[in-house]
């Protein structure tokens with residue numbers, strides 16, 4: 001699943017893994033978990049993440065190769081990885097080593113202005129990673145996670161200034177990944193992620209159901 005910050009990758013991946021029985025492998029979620037656990041990896045990633053820059057490729061490639069090796073044969077959805085062309089070429093090696101392949105790439109396309117609005121309204125559970133929005137996806141009780149009752153937070157990288165940096169990083173470093181896959185004849189579906197979340201997932205399920213039927 002490729003797409004700009006706030007395009008809805010996490011929101012839609014959660015629905016996909018539930019429907020098709022897959023594992024959700026989000027590089028951002030894994031990094032945030034490492035930070036909570038206070039590991040060396042988490043400490044190194046912190047400065048990059050909080051400024052809106054990418055964590056260096058070498059760290060990410062190793063981290064995701066490890067996650068892919070441990071993933072069940074039933075398959076997985078990659079969320080937020082790869083994010084550079086170098087990560088994409090390294091991913092191909094990790095997949096070959098794990099006897100896995102990319103079946104489809106979903107590319108969520110969204111206008112920058114909408115990203116800024118969604119990020120301003122996002123609230124996240126630091127415990128289970130659930131994502132809410134104060135406009136669109138409100139928790140049952142204001143400020144509290146539906147799943148575990150934890151107090152919701154605003155991600156430190158969701159400030160307007162950092163969101164601007166993340167968008168710039170996306171356009172410069174991650175958009176070329178889409179061209180890379182389109183040129184390498186992978187199946188890439190562009191999805192209009194400006195739409196309502198229900199419309200977006202309906203578009204995604206049409207594509208994935210067809211793929212599942214073979």
Ligand code: AP5
Nearest residue numbers: 005006007008009010011027028049055080118122133197
């Ligand atoms: P990461 O956690 O991957 O952040 P991101 O790509 O910036 O994307 P987000 O998680 O912010 O947004 P999302 O697309 O998942 O949207 P969501 O569903 O939450 O990465 C964070 C950082 O880690 C990076 O900046 C980098 O430093 C580092 N990193 C991670 N991966 C890396 C890699 N591969 N290489 C190097 N560094 C890496 O939705 C957003 C909001 O909108 C929510 O409030 C949601 O409820 C709402 N919403 C969703 N869909 C809709 C809709 N259709 N309509 C209305 N509201 C919606």
Ligand code: MG
Nearest residue numbers: 009010026028
């Ligand atoms: Mg996400």
